[in-house]
Amino acid sequence: MRQLLAAAIVMAAGLHPAFALDGKLVLYTSQPNTDAQQTTDAFMAKNPGIKVEWVRDGTPKIMAKLRAEIEAGNPQPDVLLLSDVVTMEGLKKEGRLLAFKDANTDGIDPALMDRDGTYFSTKLITTGIIYNTKAPFVPSSWSDLTKPEAKNLVSMPSPLTSGAAMIHTVTLTENLPGGWDFYAELAKNGAQAAGGNGDVLKAVSGGDKLFGMIVDYMPIREKAKGAPVEFVFPKEGVSAVTEPVAILSTAKNPEAAKAFVNFLLSEEGQKLAVSMGYIPARPDAGLPAGYPDRSTIKVLAFDAAGALTNDTANKEKFSEVMGQ
């Protein structure tokens, strides 16, 4: 009896994850679980003293979690690796990001970096069209998704779950001639907007839906594993996010965090991104199989400052147009 009681207390006490070791680094990321694991594994192999603990969720959800932690006076992460610069810009304005001016940004386009050194783009992730190989036609333009042959067969990520989807929506509504009307037509055609990019991948590779809007690396990578999907860069152009990394001003382990940032930007870190199927921020790191040449990808521009100020309004507009 007494032993059991002791065991109960030991078990309860064991719940507290080993009191912050010197080398613990907490990462909040929107990368898919397997990618987050590979990235941190490679970093830990290079820095055996540091133990990375990561949490993965869609960018808006990670932000909601972080906000709750800030409110509790206990923000957990040291480093954020989230989908888009707009989110980072918001945090920077609130003074939540640490400036790291000595970061190793060799070989990366300065336009991709924050001038004050608070966040650094790590890759280029475009959003294009995915289709199931059993689909009735091969889409080549965004407007193909509003065709009658695609009725009720289109899936897309929701800006409420995905940061990339938010940027994508802003980009398309600013660049396509129809603006928000394009989304209204999608809604009329029975397109479904729910969850994140992972949900779109699942729906299209599983055949529940046959077309979708999705980030490039997911279908290109799954196709290589044998999934019945193809990725298209539509002729009008694609939207892009750059998956920036940033250190929180409240980081408990800023030195390890800086090492992590430098690792992601280093040649090795960039090559790792290539091996996982991402377009790297450093052009000299190469390009993964399955992508067309970098210069042929047409990235549409968008107003980042406007996206930040209109964030809530855009989410509401999206919900309204998609009838949610």
Next chain:
Amino acid sequence: MAVSQSIRPNERPASRDAGSLSILWRKLRYDTRLSGLAVLVVIFLLSLVPVLRLVSTAIAPGGEVDFVAFASRLASPAVIRATFNTLDTSFFGALLALVIGAPFAVALSMTDLPGRRTLGFLLLLPLMIAPQVMALSWLHLFGPSSTLLGAFNLSPLPGTANPLLGRDGIILLYAIQHAPIIFITLRAGLMRVPRDLVEAARSSGSSPLRVLLTIILPMVRPYVVAATALAFVSGVGNFGIPALLGMPVNYLTLTTLIYQRISSFGPSVLPQVAALSVLIAILALLGVTLQALALRRSGHRFTVGTPARFSLGGWRLPLALIGWIAILFMLILPVLALVTTALIPSFGVPLNWATLTFSNFEEVLFRQASTNRAFRNSTMLAGGTALLLAFGAVPLAIGLERFSRLSQRIFHGMIELPYALPGIVLAIACILLFLRPLPFIGSLYATPWIILAAYLMRFFALAMKPVTAAVGQMSRDLDEAAAVSGAYPLRRMLTIIAPLAAPAAVAGALLVFMSAFNELTVSALLWSSGNETLGVVLFSLEEAGLGTQAAAIAVTTIVIVVGLLFLLDRLGRRLPAGVLPWR
């Protein structure tokens, strides 16, 4: 700790040393008022505090009661739609559960069907397997991506929507998940139908069907109402099923609406989700009240004799076959679908000898740090909760015995409260309680302790039930004999009552462990980095599009839960009747 006694004989030995320490020690050992107070404090902390905190934020977020603001938070179209969806799916889910559960209850408790015990055990499994796991397995059974159907070239055409997604799928899964509740509740009623009534009707020439409809059914009607109400309540509070089957197609119930709001917008929406939580809590408590009222009228009208039993004669084997086919469709096929999905490298790849792989299991069991951690965390949290509650339950049950019958009933009602409330409501209450730093303990948010606290609240009732039953049935003779021989309450508790109540406490602990191990509803909102639970990583993998890895986790948890159930079954012989519903 609560120390108490049921009789108060001359237990105070005449002479004792009177050092100040020993006075305090004696006070603790003898003073039953103190132990009664301890019981009250525990019940208050675990059951009433979270509910009060929630209600106060919902109707008085700024410190002043404001019903207009409360109502306006509930008046948006999204909330009204979600409320309608909740009522719709829970109601039809409960009816369908009745259609599935009632025939099983009659067949397994009133007939000589072969293999009754095994069928009963299997029918109860959906209750023990987490809702999100059941939903996932059904999702993989149908739809164009079904690996199982694909292996036999039976999968639907590409572009067909998965029939499980949306309203109908949710209703079907509620029915399967809650059929065991109908089964257990109805069986308790059927066991009370006396044999003489049935035999009298039979010998006057009534057919068995007529006896069933005109004699048995009217007698168990209160149980039918109670069982359906319970199934309805469980549907109202369910999160795992609508999360996996509804959210992907934007079909939201109140629980998923709360989850979506708070996980996409953060703490700024707390007053609104508190209002939503109160709304679901009211819906759930209405169901619970209906159930309690129905059962109150069931009681003491008949003399309880030997339970009635029909002989099925030539129908034995065909009916057994039907029962097995039902179980095959409800349980075995979905689990097989889940297993086949866990064995392919990527979603949509057909399963054959060339594509078969164990890499998903390897990834979630050995490679991925977060899933590894989740297995450890869920084991620790569920184990810690089970042990703490099992040890707390015995003194609490003894302590409760000394209150009047009426107060006992009120206290048991309070203990049941957090279990009757939907898990997501309790999670919101815990966020409200522990988000801001508290004196001495600081903020529990983003620590594992908030999950432990929520689990203790939620599963308190589950641990108390078997122990209360066991302590209530215990003969007073032993205790009194010990008291007469001069043993103090503490000693009597440790040496007499505790050993006798131990099997019940262990059973309670195992029930708590199984429920907490797989749980998603509470931890979905309370987890933080390093403190993920199994339910959370399963959900997160599924959301990240890694359905095959989610399936691998689901399969693993099913294996663990079924193993624990067998352990419980072995323990069953030493437990008071009624603790294990399938025996």
